[in-house]
Structure formats: structure tokens, C-alpha cells
Amino acid sequence: MNQTLERWSSRRAFILAVTGAAVGLGNIWRFPYITGENGGAAFLLLYIAFVVLLGLPVMMAEILIGRAGRRGPMQSLGHLARQAGSSGHWRWLGLFGAFTVFCILSFYSVVSGWSIDFMVNAFSGGFVGKTGPEIGAGFDAFLADPLRMTLNHTLFLVMTMVVVAAGVSKGLERLNNLLMPLLYLLLIVLAGHAATMAGFGPALKWLFTPDFSALTPLVFIHAMGHAFFTLAVGACALMAYGAYMPDHQSLPGAAVAVAVLDVAVALLAGIAIFSVVFTQGMDPAEGPGLVFVTLPVAFADLPGGAFWLGLFFLLLLLATWTSSINLAEPMVATLQGWGLKRRSAALVVGLCVWLVGLLCVLSFSTLSDVYLIGQMTFFGLVSTIPPEVFLPLGGLLIAIFAAWVMPEQEALRALDAGPNGFRLWRAVVRWVSIPLVVVVLVSGLI
Numbered sequence: 381m382n383q384t385l386e387r388w389s390s391r392r393a394f395i396l397a398v399t400g401a402a403v404g405l406g407n408i409w410r411f412p413y414i415t416g417e418n419g420g421a422a423f424l425l426l427y428i429a430f431v432v433l434l435g436l437p438v439m440m441a442e443i444l445i446g447r448a449g450r451r452g453p454m455q456s457l458g459h460l461a462r463q464a465g466s467s468g469h470w471r472w473l474g475l476f477g478a479f480t481v482f483c484i485l486s487f488y489s490v491v492s493g494w495s496i497d498f499m500v501n502a503f504s505g506g507f508v509g510k511t512g513p514e515i516g517a518g519f520d521a522f523l524a525d526p527l528r529m530t531l532n533h534t535l536f537l538v539m540t541m542v543v544v545a546a547g548v549s550k551g552l553e554r555l556n557n558l559l560m561p562l563l564y565l566l567l568i569v570l571a572g573h574a575a576t577m578a579g580f581g582p583a584l585k586w587l588f589t590p591d592f593s594a595l596t597p598l599v600f601i602h603a604m605g606h607a608f609f610t611l612a613v614g615a616c617a618l619m620a621y622g623a624y625m626p627d628h629q630s631l632p633g634a635a636v637a638v639a640v641l642d643v644a645v646a647l648l649a650g651i652a653i654f655s656v657v658f659t660q661g662m663d664p665a666e667g668p669g670l671v672f673v674t675l676p677v678a679f680a681d682l683p684g685g686a687f688w689l690g691l692f693f694l695l696l697l698l699a700t701w702t703s704s705i706n707l708a709e710p711m712v713a714t715l716q717g718w719g720l721k722r723r724s725a726a727l728v729v730g731l732c733v734w735l736v737g738l739l740c741v742l743s744f745s746t747l748s749d750v751y752l753i754g755q756m757t758f759f760g761l762v763s764t765i766p767p768e769v770f771l772p773l774g775g776l777l778i779a780i781f782a783a784w785v786m787p788e789q790e791a792l793r794a795l796d797a798g799p800n801g802f803r804l805w806r807a808v809v810r811w812v813s814i815p816l817v818v819v820v821l822v823s824g825l826i
């Protein structure tokens with residue numbers, strides 16, 4: 381396939397697109413609940429360390445491969461590998477990435493669908509005056525209703541694939557320009573609202589006073605996987621976006637901006653959610669239902685609660701929308717590389733993801749007793765193994781490719797940070813990021 385001539389229209393558009401990919405369920409749903417399950421501050425600190433030492437350098441590696449190749453992930457990898465005199469088999473890394481995002485999108489779409497249902501319910505006052513146990517029971521009843529879950533999953537996936545079919549720059553730029561600033565505004569309002577709650581102080585204390593005795597090798601795996609997941613790194617999805625990156629934009633500058641925004645959103649969401657948890661005396665380790673149960677409880681008897689809660693789920697929906705569009709991109713790009721038209725590719729991807737998503741839906745009802753590896757339901761499996769094992773593995777290979785395999789001149793040019801910036805980045809990837817992924821993966825999995 382020839383090089384793409386399509387570009388994001390500005391530097392800001394590129395940063396917005398990557399932030400749109402990064403900020404999503406990972407920040408607002410997954411971050412609070414796994415931080416809750418892993419003991420709070422020590423986990424948070426570890427996750428931030430992984431973002432800085434691993435997520436950021438590997439994010440730069442991933443985007444620069446796309447930018448140097450200016451093609452779909454598989455084609456960029458194959459092209460650059462051959463140029464360096466290496467094996468064209470590197471292109472299979474693009475396929476592995478597409479498989480990873482396929483697994484992720486199948487549960488991502490289901491959980492994002494929850495926010496559609498909850499948004500409608502919240503705005504229409506469905507949670508007003510309900511007690512904690514009533515809301516908890518309502519959430520359980522929702523999970524046990526495959527039809528309602530399927531409807532929301534379908535709606536969300538259609539929303540996603542329509543934008544994907546319209547083409548990245550056209551569909552996505554317009555959406556991002558509007559949604560991202562709105563999202564930050566809404567989050568700041570919510571965090572400000574949380575500051576007036578009694579649980580605000582305890583929440584801050586719990587989030588920022590680490591207890592290192594809680595750290596085990598498995599907690600390292602969770603934190604590492606989450607750093608990759610939240611930054612959207614490790615599945616060649618940002619590589620696909622890098623192909624459209626404008627010339628004359630420093631890649632490290634853009635990547636740092638994205639990571640700062642991403643961590644800021646997670647912290648704001650965490651503060652808002654745990655303030656509620658501590659105000660209501662709830663359990664931070666509630667699990668995947670955390671956001672969906674605690675927030676309706678908190679807002680149930682507040683003045684204007686229905687509105688604030690609806691707004692929160694609207695915000696979550698907007699954030700997950702731009703992320704899922706990014707999740708679909710490597711698959712669509714791969715099929716396009718194999719000669720399919722963009723629309724047909726989007727249709728095929730949508731249908732396959734929808735079908736596997738049904739298994740996630742049923743994991744909460746009909747298939748809730750079917751356990752796969754390690755006592756996990758199908759949903760448990762696809763929401764754990766791909767983020768925590770496939771993404772770090774993919775990230776490791778991406779890092780090796782960018783720092784050891786691809787032609788140095790190409791990497792230097794695509795990073796666009798001068799010779800010293802390049803040497804610093806490459807040294808960090810070679811001697812910090814790569815060994816760190818290997819050590820954490822090996823020690824966590826044995």
C-alpha cells in the first residue's frame with residue numbers, strides 16, 4: 381500500500397485525537413476500581429511511575445513508527461523492517477495489535493453501553509430518592525438482563541462504527557474538537573462538587589498516603605497493564621494515528637501533553653468518586669460496579685442530583701466514544717491494507733466485535749457460572765488478560781522495533797526532537813523501558 385497523504389489538520393488536532401483515544405473507561409471506570417481493589421495510594425504511585433518510565437517512551441516509539449511508515453500498522457512495520465534489512469515478519473506485530481484491540485473493544489463496548497442506560501435513567505430521575513441497597517439491586521438487575529445490555533452494547537457499537545466508517549480525519553476531528561474541551565470542563569465541575577462533601581478529606585488521604593506493604597508482584601502487573609491501557613499504548617492503535625501526524629510537530633511534546641491530560645482526568649475522576657465512597661461509607665474495593673453504583677447513591681438525594689449524575693454519564697459516554705473509535709482503527713486499517721473498502725471493513729469489524737461482545741453480555745447472566753482460566757468469567761478474562769498481558773507484550777515488541785530495529789535516521793526524523801532528544805529517548809527505551817517490562821512480566825506471571 382502506498383503512503384497515506386492524509387494528515388490531521390493541525391498540531392492541536394493531533395493532540396486532541398490522541399487524548400481522545402487515551403481518555404476513556406480506563407480513566408473514569410477502570411482506574412478507580414482497580415485502585416480501589418489494590419489499596420489506593422501505593423498503587424497510584426506505581427501506576428504513575430509506569431506511565432513515566434514505560435507508557436510515555438513506548439507511546440513515542442509507537443507513534444514514531446506510524447509516522448515514519450505513513451501506512452497502516454502492518455504495512456508500516458513491514459516496510460520499515462525491510463528498509464533496515466530485517467525480517468518482514470515484523471508486520472505480524474500489527475496483526476497481534478489488531479487482535480488485542482479486538483478483545484478489548486468487545487468488552488469496552490459492553491461497559492460503555494452501561495453508561496448509555498445509566499445516562500438515560502439518571503436524566504429521567506430514575507435514581508432520585510433511592511437508597512444504596514436499592515441502587516445496588518438495580519445494577520444487579522441490569523446486569524442480569526441480557527436484552528437490555530445487548531441493546532446498549534449494540535447502540536454504542538453502531539455509534540462507534542459510523543464514525544470509523546466516515547474516515548479518521550473527517551469523522552474524528554470534528555468530534556474531538558467539540559468533545560474533549562467539554563469533557564474537561566464537566567470533570568472539573570464534578571471534582572469541585574466533590575470538594576464540598578464530607579468524604580473529600582478522607583478520599584485525598586486514601587489516594588495520596590501510600591502503604592507499600594500492599595504491593596505484590598501481581599499489583600505491579602495490574603499497574604503496568606493499566607499504564608498501557610490508559611495511554612492506549614501497546615496495540616498499534618496509536619501507530620495508526622501516527623501515520624496522520626503532521627510534519628513539523630515534536631512528538632515528545634505531544635506525548636507528554638497527552639499523558640499529563642490523561643493522568644489529570646484519572647485523578648479528577650478518582651477524587652470525585654472516592655469522595656462519594658467515603659462520604660457514604662462504602663467499600664473502595666467494590667469492583668467493576670464501583671462507578672455505576674456509588675455515584676447514583678451519592679447523587680440520589682442531592683439537590684439537582686439527577687442532572688449532575690446524567691451529566692457524569694454523558695461525559696463518560698463521550699470519553700469512551702472517542703476511545704472506542706481508536707480501538708477500532710487498527711482492525712479497520714488492517715482490513716483496508718488487505719484491499720477492503722473502509723466502509724466494508726468497518727462493517728466486518730463491527731459485526732465481529734458485536735458477536736464476541738454478546739459473550740461479555742452473557743457473562744453477567746446465562747454464562748455467569750462458566751469459569752475460564754483462574755475462576756474468571758468470559759468478561760473477566762477479556763477485561764484482564766488483553767490489557768495486562770497482551771498490551772505489555774505488544775509494547776515490548778514495539779519498543780524493541782523502534783529502538784533496535786528500524787533505521788536510525790527514520791526514527792530520528794520521526795521523533796522530531798533533535799539528535800540529543802533522540803539519544804535520550806532511545807537510551808530510556810533501551811535501558812529502562814524494555815528491561816522493566818520484561819522483569820515485571822516475568823516476575824508477575826511465574
Ligand code: TRP
Nearest residue numbers: 402404405406609610612617703
Ligand atoms: N485508553 C483508553 C481508555 O483509557 C482505551 C483505549 C483506547 C486503548 N485505545 C486503545 C487501550 C488502544 C489499548 C490500546 O479507556
